[in-house]
Structure formats: C-alpha cells, structure tokens
Amino acid sequence: MTEPTAPVFSHSAIDRDAAARADPALEAALDTGSTTLVIVLHQGRALLEQRVEGSPTALQLARPQQLPAGLSAPLLRCYLGRTDGLRFELRVVDSDAAALIEPEDGRWQSLRDAAPSLSERDASLFAEALALANWHERHVRCPRCGAETEPVQAGWARRCIADASMHFPRTDPAVIVLVTDDDDRVLLGSNALWQQHRFSLLAGFVEPGETLEAAVVREIREEAGIEVDRVAYVASQPWPFPASLMLGFTARIAATVDPASALADGEEILELRWFTRDQIAAAGSEIGLPGGISIARWLLERWYGAPLDAEGRGLAWSTS
Template sequence: MHSKAYIFRQQQLLVDDDFQLPQVEKLQHDLNLSEDGEIIARDLQDDKAVPEGYQLVPIRQLVQVWSRQQFEQASRAVQLLEWRRNHQFCSHCGHQTQQHVSQYAMVCPACGYNQYPRVNPCVITIISRGPDEILLAKNARNKTQMYSLIAGFVEVGETLEEAVRRETLEEVGLQVKNIQYLASQPWPFPSNLMMAFKAEYHAGDIQIQENELSDAQFFNFDQLPEIPFQGSIAHAMIMHVMNGTPVADDTKEWL
C-alpha cells in the first residue's frame, strides 16, 4: 500500500517540480494523518539524499501555491513531527516514551504520563487610525523591507483582548480601542495559532520597542510599503480593512 507522504527536513517539505507530494510505502514509525493510513508524515534524516525528481521547499513558500486546506494539512504534519521529536523522553521521570497506538500522545511506560501536542496562541492585530490609515511595523530581525502587523504570544492568565492591548503598548507605545475578533490561522513556525483582531487607535505617540522593531508608522492606503504575501492572515487582514473583503470566505480559502 502506498500513502501520500508529507516528508520533512525541519521546516522544508519534499515535493516534486509541480509541488505535489510523493507516494511512498508506509513504514512502522510513520505518523498517520488519516485513519486509513493513506496520508502519513515522516522526517527525512540529514544523511538521506533528496530523491531524484524532488526538491525540499520551505513550508512558508507553500502558502502562496497551495489551497488553505493543503497548507493546513502540511502545517499539521510538520507540527506533529516536531512534537514527536521533542517528546522522546518523559518530562516527569525522564524515561523513554512510546507513541500511543491510536492517539497523538507520547506515553511513558514507566510512570504512565502522557504528553500531547501543544499549540501556542498568538494575537495579530491590524490597527486603524481614521478612515484610511493603518499601523504597519518592520521586524528588527527582518532583512527585507516588508512591514507587517503587531503580533505576539498570549501570556498565562491573559485574555486575548488583554494580549492585544499589552502587545500594542509594549511594541509601539499606543493604546487601542474597539477590539474585534476577525479569524484565525494555524501557523507552523513552529506551532502557533494566529488569532486575528482589528482595533482602532485611541491614544499615544509611536515609541518602538527597539529590540523587536526597527520602524513603525501609520501608512495611508495608497502609500503602503511592502506587505506580507497573499495567503498569510496578515495580508488578508490588510485587504479586509482596505477593501471590506472578508478575512476568510465560506470556501475557507484565504483572500
């Protein structure tokens, strides 16, 4: 029996020249992504050559060429593989773990503790000022000229709205109001769930957090800098505020 395979080397996926997945024989230690075993995931070890006719493509690149459903399945595969690599030993007693036969769980045979995949919740916010301006920021570690939206991890004991306010205040020194939820997107870099919000400028002057950002400005809609690529939730959010298009439509494809 041959299965459609998501084969990764870290954050790079094995595909052919048409970005199609290989069909391979299922192995004992493959991760099942479907109950019938027709879709699997596995790691390509560093000492293994890339098969002829195939290439390793950064998963981020696939956002632009695959449908949302295809990308989310690849996202799920790479996150599960990373979770399995990172939980080969029990965090309670240190004994080597075993993969559960029917669940996504790494089981400790010594103490019985189960370790399940975890998702890191993040907020991403588009902040408008007046009818035709939005706040865009440039990440200090980004070597390109791309500007994006304010984003950050949700902290323990914090609501999503509190995370929006805190991240905005920390990164650009601004207060916001009228916070509204928009949509969400799994983002496997490494295991994040991006939750999108829009908010309005309320008060303050821009003061960037220099270890995080190199610049932040309010831009007019007709004078935007380079923005995130189509397929990312940040791009969809910017189009939503500019044009009124939904962040995700009923076909569940990113706009």
C-alpha cells in the same frame, strides 16, 4: 471591498478521525490499505511532485507500497486523517531514506516556499504534518522526570517510558492585530529581527491567565506605547513555525490617544509608521509587506480592499 475567504491553511476539510488513533490495528491497515497516501518529511521539508509544463505544484503523496524497501521504520509516523475516501499518514525520514526516495534536493521544499502554489488540501496537510513533526522533535523527553518518551496514539501523544505519563501536542496562541486610527490608517511595525524597510502588523503571544482581548491591548501598549479599544476577532490561522496558532484581530486607537504618540519600544519593534492605502500603493518596492501565506497579509489585504502585489514590491518576505 474585496473580502478574502480565509487565511491560508484555514480551508482544511481533513477529518482528523480521532477515534481511529486508538485502534491497535491502524498502522498495519495503513500499510496495506489501497486508500492510504503518505506525505514524507525530511528536515521540515516535504517531497513535491515532479513538475512538467503546465502542471500544478502538488505534494508527492505515495502509496506505502511505493516507498523504498527499508523504509518500514521511519523516524516518526503520524496518522493525519481522511477525506474523499483517502487516508493520509505522515512519515518523517532521515537523510539516507530521503536520498533513496528522491535524491534531487530541489524536489524537497519548505512549507513557506511551497504553500503559495499548493492546493488548499495539500497546504493544509503540509501544515498539520509539519506542526506534528515539530512537536515530536521537541518533546523526546518527559517534562516530569526527564526520561525518554515514545509516540503513541498514532502519533498524537507521547508516553514516558519511566512513569507512563501521557503528553499531547501543544499549540501556542498568538494575537496579531490590524490597528487603525480614526482616519482609517493602518499601523505597521518593523521588527528588530528583520531587515530594514520591512513592515507587518503587531503581534505577540498570549500570556498565562490572559484573555485574547487583553493580550491585544497589552501587546499594542508594550510595542507601540498606545491604548487601543474596539477589539474584534476576525479569523485564525495555524502557523507551524514551530507551533503557533495566529489569532487575527482588528483594533482602533483609543479616542483620547494621538496617533502621533505611537512609539516603538526600541527592543522588539524598531520603527512604527501609519499608512494610508494610497501610501502603501505608492511605496512599491520601497517597503516589504507580509508574505502571501501569512494571516498578516490576509488581514492587511482585507483592510486595503484588494490584493497586494508582492512580486512588484521587490522585497522577498516570508514571516508573519
């Protein structure tokens, strides 16, 4: 069996350098430092380098001094961390600033589009930056009193301007499960929000007061109407769409359960199918499988024992 090393976005070697966030001189040091590189985001898209023939896809990481004049006050600044003697900062900009930096719209790409061809470092930086930007966009008001909040601690917290309460980035844990039966077939479902003939692993958010293992059992029961056991954690993946942490598990259908009794709930999942490896290989473009950057794809390939050729399937895919 081919064992993939780890899901996309899970290879990051970035030192978050949390101690530096409390330094009041950090922002000025980043502005003037020769080792600072800035990732610029606009409407969830990052600026990529201009490609020439044979060049790899890469983030356009600019020195602060190289950014256009007047960009000293972006919508948001966040210190992302350091690695290999470099320090990285996120700056979120508005449409006018984005046009000054790069007017060519094609140079600005989403994480879903860019990640498959980015280096491990750049993909991880983009994921961290997008997750932070998404959190800030959704937490401009204090959940306690409704007053405005302001970024503090180098972008890793927001402080209420009325009651001074502190609020920190949140991540929503979600389990995603590769369910097999005693014949080692895999259970895939088609979500009500997707087009027909698109299948992925079953997944769902962890509820308050619930263990991860209990969430696995509950989600499969709710979405497929069957009991599973032999639940085992495999790997995790940050998934900033907008703020999830995908926790990958395997599970086996319970010994007393007939695989044919699996029944889609009809609301979230419209269709369920058991697949052998040969059936997935033979399906070709008749079905769409999870995209290459998702942990769903990683778990599926881990079970399949080899890479799955998305290009040969004919159905574009970008969700987990």
